[in-house]
Amino acid sequence: MGLRLGEVQTLTIRKETSFGVYLGEDGNEGEQVLLPAKEVPEGAAPGSTLSVFLYLDSEDRPIATTAEPLLTMYAPAALTVKEVTKIGAFLSWGLPKDLFLPYKEMTEKVREGETVLVRLYLDKSGRLAASMKKLYALLSVKAPYRAGDEVQGRIYEFGHDFGTFVAVDDRYSAMIPRHEDVGGLRIGTVVTARVTNVKEDGKLDLTLREKAYAQLDADGERILSLLDSYGGVLPFTEAADPEVIRRETGLSKAAFKRAVGRLYKERRITITEHRIRKA
Helix, strand or coil: CCCCCCEEEEEEEEECCCCEEEECCCEECCCCCCCCHHCCCCCCCCCCCEEEEEEECCCEEEEEECCCCCCEEEECEEEEEEEEECCCCEECCCCCCEEEEEEHHHHCCCCCEEEEEEEEEEECEEEEEEECCHHHHEECCCCCCCCEEEEEEEEEECCCCEEEEEEEEECEEECCCCCCCCCCCCCCEEEEEEEEEECCCCCEEEECCCHHHHHHHHHHHHHHHHHHHHHCCCCCCCCCCCHHHHHHCCCHHHHHHHHHHHHHCCCEEEEEECCCCEE
């Protein structure tokens, strides 16, 4: 298969030099890569096999390392932004040479010190780089969670028509439905959520909201505040289109209906055919 940048490979020591050893793949005599002397394990000699990661050095030459990077091909990882420059950002990934994240591969402009989920890819020049895009297919659908479990996940994409894409534990595929309020959250934000459903394909549905009975107080206060901003009268009721309710209140139609029902029972609002009034 040859030497492959961005991957961990088991290679054989072919030759020793004063500055390191050259490694190659069994059955492939043409390609070899240098492992610097400071990284050669004690006792290693020609014929020994080593597990190494292949990347490019500061002069864009292939080089091997026994260090374990935080990110490899085919599996995303959360990396910290070390520096933001005019051409893109540089991420810490456990190797001497920081990993470049081009602006064109960002889904949102990153800030120094933030941690974002990225994947590894080879750019047009054959160099390793990071991307915040196309992470969905790389996340696992074999999460060990069930409906009702509390989980932590990192937001990696706002899907607009679909919802908000989340990587639970930075590795499992999940989504917050689009009717939930995610205002103020950024790409890279870690949220605590509750699993509401495990789909047939293994992907998780999440909610940032408490269970319905625990959420009623907060939803009711939100509606009362909204009534104040409307001068005490909402120009719609729970019979309105779900999109109108979501846009105006940030609540799903079901949550809005529950909260309105409770406020009505408490005689804090009155309801007419087309309006809700503060009592």
